[in-house]
Amino acid sequence: MKVLVTGAAGFIGFHLAKKLLARGDEVVGLDNMNDYYDVSLKQARLSQLTDKPNFRFVKMDLADRQGIADLFKTEKFERVVNLAAQAGVRYSLTNPHSYIDSNIQGFMNILEGCRHNEVEHLVYASSSSVYGANTAMPFSVHDNVDHPVSLYAASKKANELMAHTYSHLYGLPTTGLRFFTVYGPWGRPDMALFLFTKAILAGEPIQVFNYGKMKRDFTYIDDIVEGVVRTLDKVAEPNPEWSGATPDPGTAAVPYRLYNIGNNQPVELMRMIETLESALGEKAEKQMLPIQPGDVPETYADVDALVGDVGFKPATSIEDGIASFVKWYREFYRFLKGSAR
Structure with a gap:
């Protein structure tokens, strides 16, 4: 297939593009290469894709309405995976407008591109953040998610609503994927595992929020990518049993689906830190702080819908996943024990 992957220089987009190329798909990767985090890491990821014959890179911002329209018209993509977004919960407190530009305006441009160019299936990144103030565990796609607690989460919920509208009005098959705390090699430097590893190896304290009383459904990158590919291949279909009298948020009477992709076994933050310490062979100095x-x-992800529809359940253990990340980190940054460049 010919697939557009937005955010191709990003963590998930890079791994997804590699997987699609390996199975023979033609991939056009789009990214604006912004400096939200170290651009050299994005360039290093991209360098592993640009030498592949079936890959082409386009540097463009999702908010470029005419540029995106022209790209869709020229390329005639069969399927689209939208992973480009302004990420991060805490960053949304200080830079809210970037979330509207990328996550709302940008997604609008993607929807319009799909609508006008007969795209067979749009798969897009949502987030576990949409569950917000929900406390019923595990989080289910069949639960109402109308109480976000960050603008980032609100922007992702808005994407789900916008996608449903286009599925309803234009019959565009859309599938939203709520990712749960993705980690692994080539990961994002603003995520806890990356920050902790860098600090520990530099002999600096790590910031442990909510006094360590956090639990996260850490999901290894290979599991995330497998989930994306399987849902991309299964074009969203209407749910014939859907009823407006008792509406199911996870499906619809139109070709619209939502799935959680999570490890289905939340891990306490302190256990994650202990596992990281073991993998590094170093102890962390901990600065205990309140929740942000x-x-x-x-x-905590309920993945029953994912298992039922595409037959896949993430299963990589935190021990195996962190070991793989640490191995990559040491190699990529050429660490000598206890010192950072």
């Missing part, structure tokens, strides 16, 4: 605005104390 916009954070939620626990995430």
Whole structure:
């Protein structure tokens, strides 16, 4: 297939593009290469894709309405995976407008591109953040999610609503994927595992929020990508049993689906830190801090819908996943023990 992957220089987009290329798909990767985090890491990811014959890179911002329209018209993509977004919960407290530009305006441009160019299936990244103030565990796609606690989460919920509208009005098959705390090699430097690893190896204290009483459904990157590919291949269909009298938020009477992709076994933050310490062979100096605005104390994915529809359940253990990340980190940054460049 010919697939557009937006955010192709990003963590998930890079791994997804590699997987699609390996199975023979033609991939056009789009990214604006912004400096939200170290651009050299994005360039390093991209360098592993640009030498592949079936890959082409386009540097463009999702908010470029005419540029996106022209790209869709020229390329005639069969399927689209939208992973480009302004990420991060805490960053949304200080830079809210970037979330509207990328996550709302940008997604609008993607929807319009799909609508006008007969795209067979749009798969897009949502987030576990949409569960917000929900406390019923595990989080289910069949639960109402109308109480976000960060603008980032609100923008992702808005994407789900916008997608449903286009599925309803234009018959565009859309599938939203709520990712749960993705980690692994080539990960984002603003995520806890990356920050902790860098600090521990530099002999600096790590910031442990909510005094360590956090739980996260840490999900290894290979599991995330497998989930994306399987849902991309299964074009969203209407749910014939859907009823407006008792509406199911996870499906619809139109070709619209939502799935959680999470490890289905939340891990306490302190256990994650202990596992990281073991993998590094170093102890962390911990700075215990209160929970931050916009954070939620626990995430836990119900993946029954994913298992039922595409037959896949993430299963990589935190021990195996962190070991793989640490191996990559040491190699990529050429660490000598206990010192950072």
